[in-house]
Amino acid sequence: MTIYDIAREAGVAASTVSRVINNRPGIKKETRQKVQVLLKKYNYIPDAAARGLVMQSTRLVGILIVDIRVAHHTESAFVIEQELTKRGYCCITMGTGPRDEDKAEYIRILEQRRVEGVILMGSMFETDAVRESIKKHLPRVPIVMVNGYLDLPNVSGVIVDEDTGVEKCVDLLYARGKSRLAFVLDSRSPSNFRKQQGFCDGMKRHGAREEELWKYEMKESSVQGGYDITMQILKERPEIQGIIYTIDLVAVGGVRAAYDLGIPVPERLALVGIDNSIYGEICIPKLTTLDNRLQALSESAASILREGLEGKVQNKKLMMFSEIIEREST
Amino acid sequence: MTIYDIAREAGVAASTVSRVINNRPGIKKETRQKVQVLLKKYNYIPDAAARGLVMQSTRLVGILIVDIRVAHHTESAFVIEQELTKRGYCCITMGTGPRDEDKAEYIRILEQRRVEGVILMGSMFETDAVRESIKKHLPRVPIVMVNGYLDLPNVSGVIVDEDTGVEKCVDLLYARGKSRLAFVLDSRSPSNFRKQQGFCDGMKRHGAREEELWKYEMKESSVQGGYDITMQILKERPEIQGIIYTIDLVAVGGVRAAYDLGIPVPERLALVGIDNSIYGEICIPKLTTLDNRLQALSESAASILREGLEGKVQNKKLMMFSEIIEREST
DNA sequence: ATACAAATTGCAATCGATTGCAAAAAGAAG
DNA sequence: CTTCTTTTTGCAATCGATTGCAATTTGTAT
Numbered sequence: 001m002t003i004y005d006i007a008r009e010a011g012v013a014a015s016t017v018s019r020v021i022n023n024r025p026g027i028k029k030e031t032r033q034k035v036q037v038l039l040k041k042y043n044y045i046p047d048a049a050a051r052g053l054v055m056q057s058t059r060l061v062g063i064l065i066v067d068i069r070v071a072h073h074t075e076s077a078f079v080i081e082q083e084l085t086k087r088g089y090c091c092i093t094m095g096t097g098p099r100d101e102d103k104a105e106y107i108r109i110l111e112q113r114r115v116e117g118v119i120l121m122g123s124m125f126e127t128d129a130v131r132e133s134i135k136k137h138l139p140r141v142p143i144v145m146v147n148g149y150l151d152l153p154n155v156s157g158v159i160v161d162e163d164t165g166v167e168k169c170v171d172l173l174y175a176r177g178k179s180r181l182a183f184v185l186d187s188r189s190p191s192n193f194r195k196q197q198g199f200c201d202g203m204k205r206h207g208a209r210e211e212e213l214w215k216y217e218m219k220e221s222s223v224q225g226g227y228d229i230t231m232q233i234l235k236e237r238p239e240i241q242g243i244i245y246t247i248d249l250v251a252v253g254g255v256r257a258a259y260d261l262g263i264p265v266p267e268r269l270a271l272v273g274i275d276n277s278i279y280g281e282i283c284i285p286k287l288t289t290l291d292n293r294l295q296a297l298s299e300s301a302a303s304i305l306r307e308g309l310e311g312k313v314q315n316k317k318l319m320m321f322s323e324i325i326e327r328e329s330t
Numbered sequence: 331m332t333i334y335d336i337a338r339e340a341g342v343a344a345s346t347v348s349r350v351i352n353n354r355p356g357i358k359k360e361t362r363q364k365v366q367v368l369l370k371k372y373n374y375i376p377d378a379a380a381r382g383l384v385m386q387s388t389r390l391v392g393i394l395i396v397d398i399r400v401a402h403h404t405e406s407a408f409v410i411e412q413e414l415t416k417r418g419y420c421c422i423t424m425g426t427g428p429r430d431e432d433k434a435e436y437i438r439i440l441e442q443r444r445v446e447g448v449i450l451m452g453s454m455f456e457t458d459a460v461r462e463s464i465k466k467h468l469p470r471v472p473i474v475m476v477n478g479y480l481d482l483p484n485v486s487g488v489i490v491d492e493d494t495g496v497e498k499c500v501d502l503l504y505a506r507g508k509s510r511l512a513f514v515l516d517s518r519s520p521s522n523f524r525k526q527q528g529f530c531d532g533m534k535r536h537g538a539r540e541e542e543l544w545k546y547e548m549k550e551s552s553v554q555g556g557y558d559i560t561m562q563i564l565k566e567r568p569e570i571q572g573i574i575y576t577i578d579l580v581a582v583g584g585v586r587a588a589y590d591l592g593i594p595v596p597e598r599l600a601l602v603g604i605d606n607s608i609y610g611e612i613c614i615p616k617l618t619t620l621d622n623r624l625q626a627l628s629e630s631a632a633s634i635l636r637e638g639l640e641g642k643v644q645n646k647k648l649m650m651f652s653e654i655i656e657r658e659s660t
Numbered sequence: 661a662t663a664c665a666a667a668t669t670g671c672a673a674t675c676g677a678t679t680g681c682a683a684a685a686a687g688a689a690g
Numbered sequence: 691c692t693t694c695t696t697t698t699t700g701c702a703a704t705c706g707a708t709t710g711c712a713a714t715t716t717g718t719a720t
Contacts, residue, residue, distance in 0.1 A: 002676055013699065013701075014676090014678090014700090015678075018677070018679085027698070043467060048379075048444070049382050049383055049675095049677090053675095053706065054705045068423070069405050071401065075399050091424065094411065094420075095412075137375065259614055279612055283612055332706055333708095345669080348707070348709085349708090383675045384674065384675045
């Protein structure tokens with residue numbers, strides 16, 4: 001059912017139908033009525049692609065997420081989608097997977113669909129392949145990165161102070177009498193190196209020597225991964241009194257490891273996660289975590305993107321401050 | 331940058347450029363080369379909307395999820411998206427929110443975008459508003475519902491045997507010596523009433539009387555909700571020996587409640603969830619759960635939709651069988 | 661050199677909308 | 691009943707692609 005079909009049946013020109021649909025003035029009341037009856041009768045909805053073609057505007061926004069199964073990313077996407085849908089945009093959310101060339105490829109797909117704005121979820125998009133693909137395919141579309149940043153004129157970033165946030169975690173552990181600390185990170189995520197920096201800075205400020213900065217890298221952020229590495233840590237260095245993990249999900253594996261080894265938490269071992277995710281609330285004991293302000297971050301991302309969509313300034317960098325949520329594991 | 335810009339600079343007609351782009355035969359090698367150089371130079375990507383218009387095919391698929399924050403729905407969306415993207419479709423995933431009129435509205439949006447197929451995630455789409463909206467807006471687009479079914483000629487469903495699955499849980503609890511059982515459900519989700527039926531059937535088969543079928547309804551599927559209702563159950567009926575919850579997430583709240591009350595699990599109280607989600611693996615003790623075969627269900631949904639997209643049969647109903655995963659809470 | 665077939669290329673219509681401008685119809689004034 | 695406005699309406703171009711068919715160029719055989 002096209003605008004022409006309606007026009008023919010109504011005995012008017014397509015342009016008249018179009019004017020009725022878009023509530024343009026200058027149409028006789030009876031004509032308007034007659035057309036509206038037919039529109040309703042056939043449940044006519046204009047084709048967004050055809051309209052976009054002539055209007056030169058798709059009102060399409062792309063949301064790219066590496067892995068849509070990661071809870072805090074979908075939480076964030078949820079907030080952003082709500083906000084933009086309210087404003088008449090259609091959000092197409094896509095999971096890219098971890099491979100760099102795939103992330104670049106999805107940016108190409110977004111160009112193909114002529115999106116007017118993009119959200120990149122998470123620091124895993126902070127890579128050269130992505131930067132090049134943006135320069136190549138979307139050099140002037142407003143892009144906002146959540147928890148990350150790329151130095152391009154059309155890319156803005158909303159980030160949280162991960163380094164000083166982790167420093168605060170170190171301070172907390174020292175305040176609880178734990179000074180021999182380990183730090184566990186997933187080396188695939190660039191933001192984790194910022195967190196690691198905070199760990200090192202904090203430790204040194206408390207007088208720790210270089211060789212006492214126990215850092216453990218892993219390649220997979222999962223419960224099992226957290227379990228395994230925690231087992232390894234506790235075996236290699238039984239003197240460790242506290243562990244900071246870059247994600248709650250992994251920390252939760254650590255909680256289980258301590259449980260299986262019969263190590264009381266937090267008495268003999270304190271554990272800290274980052275994210276303030278539901279996982280930390282579920283486990284026993286409840287996890288002390290660093291709230292990365294995801295809700296606020298997402299809201300800001302949505303509003304910065306909205307400004308961009310309306311043609312306002314770009315290339316902003318917005319910083320928010322994290323907050324420790326102390327629960328039962330410290 | 332359009333196909334005409336390329337054509338002008340190459341000194342050929344737009345049709346020639348189009349033929350180069352689509353690898354059509356009958357173009358001289360040198361012409362092809364010359365055009366390809368320009369395509370690369372300007373990073374030209376054809377506009378999907380314009381192409382879709384003339385080709386009468388958008389290669390767009392819509393995935394509707396009530397709440398993209400629910401882990402098992404995004405897990406499933408992830409699987410489906412991967413499969414369809416591989417086949418050249420572009421999946422637009424959208425979170426509708428719980429309101430019926432919004433779900434119907436999103437179906438309208440999908441019509442506007444002229445999607446060629448739709449996935450509806452979860453039984454919460456089993457409503458009249460959705461059925462009417464499909465009849466109105468997408469009466470001949472192949473639609474597949476995951477874990478639900480609507481009786482329309484273009485809608486297929488892949489479902490799991492929730493009723494007999496829950497019956498198996500009842501059997502397990504009886505086998506573990508627990509016979510005074512409670513059932514907790516979220517009354518907003520139609521599939522939960524199928525589960526409740528299984529609970530009742532199972533209990534009766536074991537000789538329970540009608541008044542011993544303790545059913546508790548809640549309006550919110552959350553950890554806190556599970557905690558609260560479990561507290562209530564254990565206070566009202568301290569004789570309860572086992573509780574079956576319709577989602578792991580809620581069951582996990584129950585684990586915490588038992589812990590806070592000092593009730594040993596599974597010795598004095600056995601707990602069973604449904605979903606086989608990560609939440610159940612995280613908590614201590616690990617949760618016994620009913621695997622709803624989500625992975626397999628999603629794969630089937632993707633392949634049924636693919637058949638539909640290729641114009642094959644529709645209106646299938648596929649049933650899979652759930653399986654108990656016994657862990658530490660029974 | 662000529663005729664004819666084959667390989668290239670371009671013209672113009674099409675997809676489903678929107679919109680400026682001209683034409684037609686309706687209404688107002690003389 | 692004109693004439694001049696003011697409303698309504700329709701024509702035709704446009705957006706960025708694709709494709710059947712005709713036109714042109716090239717190659718081959720005579």
